[in-house]
Amino acid sequence: MHRYIIKRILLLIPVIIGVSFMIYFIMDLAPGNIITQLVGEDATEEQIEALKHEYGYDRSVFYRYGKYMLGLLHGDLGNSYITKKPVWDMYITRLPKTLWLALGASVVAILLSIPLGIASAVRSGSLIDNSCMVLALLGLSMPNFWLGLLLIIEFSLNLGWFPSGGYSGFTSVILPAITIGTGHMAVMTRTTRSSMIDVIRQDYLRTARAKGVSENKVITKHAFRNAFIPILTIIGDQLAIGIGGAVLTETVFAWPGVGRLIIDYVHQRDVPVVTGAIIITTLITGIVHLVVDLLYAVVDPRIKGKYSRKGTKRIKVRKEAA
Amino acid sequence: MKKSIIIILSLMLVSAMAFAGGSGEKSSTSGGEVKYKESIVLGDGSQITTGDPQSINNMQHNRIFKCSHNTLVSYNSATSSYEPELATSWQWSDDLLSLTLKLRDDVTFQNGEKFTAADVKYSYERIMDMNSTASSKFVGVLDHVEVIDDYTVKLVLVSKNVDWLDTLALPLASIVNKKAIEADSLKGPWVGTGMWIITDLEEGDFVHMVKNENYWGGTTPTKELTFRYIPEESARLIALQNGEIDVCIGPADTEVEYIKSDKNLVLIEIPSATCCYFSFNTSKGPGSDENLRLALAYCINYEDVIFGASNGTGTRAVSNWGPVTFGYYDGFGDYKRDLDLAKQYLAKSAYKEILISVRDDERMRAAQIIQANAREIGLTVNIEKIEAAALTAKSAFKTAEHESMIYTLGWNSYGDDASRAYGVGSNTNKATLSDDRVMELLEIGRSTTDETARKAAYAEIQTLNHEHGWYLPLYYTGLSVATRVGVSGVIWEGHQSHDYQNIVATI
Numbered sequence: 001m002h003r004y005i006i007k008r009i010l011l012l013i014p015v016i017i018g019v020s021f022m023i024y025f026i027m028d029l030a031p032g033n034i035i036t037q038l039v040g041e042d043a044t045e046e047q048i049e050a051l052k053h054e055y056g057y058d059r060s061v062f063y064r065y066g067k068y069m070l071g072l073l074h075g076d077l078g079n080s081y082i083t084k085k086p087v088w089d090m091y092i093t094r095l096p097k098t099l100w101l102a103l104g105a106s107v108v109a110i111l112l113s114i115p116l117g118i119a120s121a122v123r124s125g126s127l128i129d130n131s132c133m134v135l136a137l138l139g140l141s142m143p144n145f146w147l148g149l150l151l152i153i154e155f156s157l158n159l160g161w162f163p164s165g166g167y168s169g170f171t172s173v174i175l176p177a178i179t180i181g182t183g184h185m186a187v188m189t190r191t192t193r194s195s196m197i198d199v200i201r202q203d204y205l206r207t208a209r210a211k212g213v214s215e216n217k218v219i220t221k222h223a224f225r226n227a228f229i230p231i232l233t234i235i236g237d238q239l240a241i242g243i244g245g246a247v248l249t250e251t252v253f254a255w256p257g258v259g260r261l262i263i264d265y266v267h268q269r270d271v272p273v274v275t276g277a278i279i280i281t282t283l284i285t286g287i288v289h290l291v292v293d294l295l296y297a298v299v300d301p302r303i304k305g306k307y308s309r310k311g312t313k314r315i316k317v318r319k320e321a322a
Numbered sequence: 323m324k325k326s327i328i329i330i331l332s333l334m335l336v337s338a339m340a341f342a343g344g345s346g347e348k349s350s351t352s353g354g355e356v357k358y359k360e361s362i363v364l365g366d367g368s369q370i371t372t373g374d375p376q377s378i379n380n381m382q383h384n385r386i387f388k389c390s391h392n393t394l395v396s397y398n399s400a401t402s403s404y405e406p407e408l409a410t411s412w413q414w415s416d417d418l419l420s421l422t423l424k425l426r427d428d429v430t431f432q433n434g435e436k437f438t439a440a441d442v443k444y445s446y447e448r449i450m451d452m453n454s455t456a457s458s459k460f461v462g463v464l465d466h467v468e469v470i471d472d473y474t475v476k477l478v479l480v481s482k483n484v485d486w487l488d489t490l491a492l493p494l495a496s497i498v499n500k501k502a503i504e505a506d507s508l509k510g511p512w513v514g515t516g517m518w519i520i521t522d523l524e525e526g527d528f529v530h531m532v533k534n535e536n537y538w539g540g541t542t543p544t545k546e547l548t549f550r551y552i553p554e555e556s557a558r559l560i561a562l563q564n565g566e567i568d569v570c571i572g573p574a575d576t577e578v579e580y581i582k583s584d585k586n587l588v589l590i591e592i593p594s595a596t597c598c599y600f601s602f603n604t605s606k607g608p609g610s611d612e613n614l615r616l617a618l619a620y621c622i623n624y625e626d627v628i629f630g631a632s633n634g635t636g637t638r639a640v641s642n643w644g645p646v647t648f649g650y651y652d653g654f655g656d657y658k659r660d661l662d663l664a665k666q667y668l669a670k671s672a673y674k675e676i677l678i679s680v681r682d683d684e685r686m687r688a689a690q691i692i693q694a695n696a697r698e699i700g701l702t703v704n705i706e707k708i709e710a711a712a713l714t715a716k717s718a719f720k721t722a723e724h725e726s727m728i729y730t731l732g733w734n735s736y737g738d739d740a741s742r743a744y745g746v747g748s749n750t751n752k753a754t755l756s757d758d759r760v761m762e763l764l765e766i767g768r769s770t771t772d773e774t775a776r777k778a779a780y781a782e783i784q785t786l787n788h789e790h791g792w793y794l795p796l797y798y799t800g801l802s803v804a805t806r807v808g809v810s811g812v813i814w815e816g817h818q819s820h821d822y823q824n825i826v827a828t829i
Binding site: 031047051 | 369372453455461526528551554557561564715718
């Protein structure tokens with residue numbers, strides 16, 4: 001198991017190199033650079049040349065990238081060209097707010113999707129099933145900036161239950177979490193439904209019923225647990241997407257999250273902030289996926305064997321014997 | 323069981339009492355009866371990235387710095403005159419190459435340090451070393467600073483510039499404290515001599531300020547100011563409507579009617595100094611052909627452009643100049659729409675097609691209307707919408723590749739501001755003009771104190787522009803701010819660097 005974890009962490013290194021390379025070069029290819037953002041349009045030629053030299057824009061992009069990666073090897077994500085603050089500090093200020101939002105959205109999605117998906121699967125083909133699927137389709141189709149504004153108008157302006165935006169504690173998370181969670185809920189509901197339908201038809205459930213196990217227990221303890229792996233995968237995916245930042249929702253709710261950090265500084269061509277933020281987000285996403293993979297072993301003990309050295313050896317011996 | 327019920331009921335009673343309190347809104351009184359809010363929140367659609375007044379020069383940051391810092395002089399737009407601030411008086415030398423200022427001796431910085439002439443020298447030298455958007459106002463203009471004594475300073479210029487006082491009044495020329503900056507290079511520049519102390523700044527989120535109890539210029543009943551970044555216009559207005567913010571800076575044009583109909587809100591409409599204009603690249607391509615430029619000038623339906631692009635909130639701009647900028651002149655009159663005249667000009671032009679570059683939706687709408695107008699005379703107009711940074715790069719003076727563009731320029735009050743739009747080498751010179759006569763006139767404008775001569779020079783620039791069609795001014799953008807009823811004490815400026823120092827909100 002430990003080897004598996006270490007292997008997965010080491011695999012993140014080429015991913016980070018690839019991501020940073022792509023971002024750096026894409027930012028460089030985009031027209032405009034940080035120099036105009038820093039000195040404005042009224043700068044003299046001398047100012048522009050001095051700044052180009054200071055930020056390495058009189059050298060090739062490979063030189064700048066090499067310098068950046070050298071700093072990254074020492075754990076230095078660099079400083080923002082605009083704010084002069086360390087990129088790490090800027091990111092870490094926003095990360096907790098993004099995590100709150102991502103977790104909140106996941107909770108909303110899970111609380112809605114699992115009961116809906118199970119009900120839909122158990123009553124497959126019925127009015128309940130069709131209603132759940134229509135709800136799921138609505139959640140998928142609705143633009144979340146539109147839903148966000150509707151929620152603000154109703155629950156903030158008309159009813160006064162929640163703040164309209166900004167980060168100000170627990171109540172401020174609810175509306176944006178519902179906005180994002182509705183889209184996630186749609187995907188999870190459909191996955192839960194199809195996964196449960198596959199499992200419900202299995203013979204061992206018929207056996208359980210024949211042995212007198214209650215229908216509730218058949219569904220929740222036996223069927224759901226075996227159907228949970230794909231659902232867990234989707235939960236992990238959606239959580240990772242949420243951590244990457246939901247830019248539209250963050251804009252509507254003035255949420256100071258990672259998504260807006262990246263977009264705002266892309267517009268300003270602040271390469272260290274964009275590259276650094278995406279690298280950290282990539283790392284966190286990789287770790288989330290690793291945790292999900294490890295959780296498979298908790299949900300299904302058969303998978304645990306595959307991760308361990310003994311398990312691999314056992315499988316090898318069996319293959320050789322065969 | 324009975325005990326459990328008693329405990330639960332007691333907890334409910336305590337909770338009810340805890341939440342039964344009033345709105346929690348703190349107030350302070352002034353002069354006896356009137357109650358004021360202690361904390362005022364402003365919602366802004368532009369984000370703040372720094373508390374260093376010398377590192378940036380734009381309207382959203384200037385609003386902060388006017389609260390936290392002071393300059394040597396300030397500009398009173400109501401009287402169009404310069405007033406003492408940290409300086410009490412000033413005197414130009416006979417050759418207009420140096421300015422000597424006497425300073426206040428009763429000012430301390432927010433960190434307790436005494437303000438002296440050495441701080442002026444340090445501040446201005448720092449600006450010139452910084453290579454920021456603020457630096458371009460000083461580099462090549464200010465030669466050096468001499469400290470005559472603790473409260474007298476002499477500014478020596480590279481060349482004559484009678485509008486130098488306007489630069490000194492800009493927030494970028496705020497005085498900062500050397501000791502604070504040497505102790506903390508990031509937060510040190512936040513320390514000024516102003517009424518408000520920046521206590522917290524989260525980029526892209528908020529700026530929080532508390533009242534400086536030792537401010538030399540007086541006091542205010544307000545104790546806290548917070549500028550919150552709310553990018554979405556509708557959400558910003560909703561926050562105002564439900565009382566989360568007290569001021570909504572820059573509500574959407576489409577929501578002006580909602581604001582007017584809400585009895586809890588006040589709409590403040592301010593004459594704008596931002597001009598939306600059509601600019602040709604006169605150095606090459608279709609824009610270099612005067613006949614094509616004038617063909618377009620006479621075929622545009624300007625009223626349609628104002629209505630369609632600005633939702634009717636703009637006002638017609640006749641001259642490519644700030645409406646309150648020194649030297650404004652429009653004696654040549656407007657381009658009256660004349661399709662026959664436009665066709666005549668087009669017939670003489672070698673070009674029958676032009677590309678307009680824009681960067682946002684409002685300018686896109688203007689371009690689409692112009693495209694339709696141009697079709698009526700047989701001129702093909704293509705439109706491209708590109709990102710702001712890309713358009714800035716495309717239209718830089720030296721390497722300009724654009725054929726034409728629709729852009730905006732916020733005009734300051736001083737005459738030499740025209741150097742940005744008309745001066746050779748300026749990246750704000752989107753027409754890429756290199757006209758010797760214009761440069762002569764700009765030099766006259768900045769090097770004499772004779773107001774008549776200055777006005778005549780600037781009038782000639784504007785007349786030349788009208789005759790040659792380098793820039794086609796379209797409209798001054800609509801500018802409004804929405805506040806809750808009871809908010810007052812703000813000096814509203816056409817260039818949007820509103821002065822919130824003395825803002826109050828009655829309860």
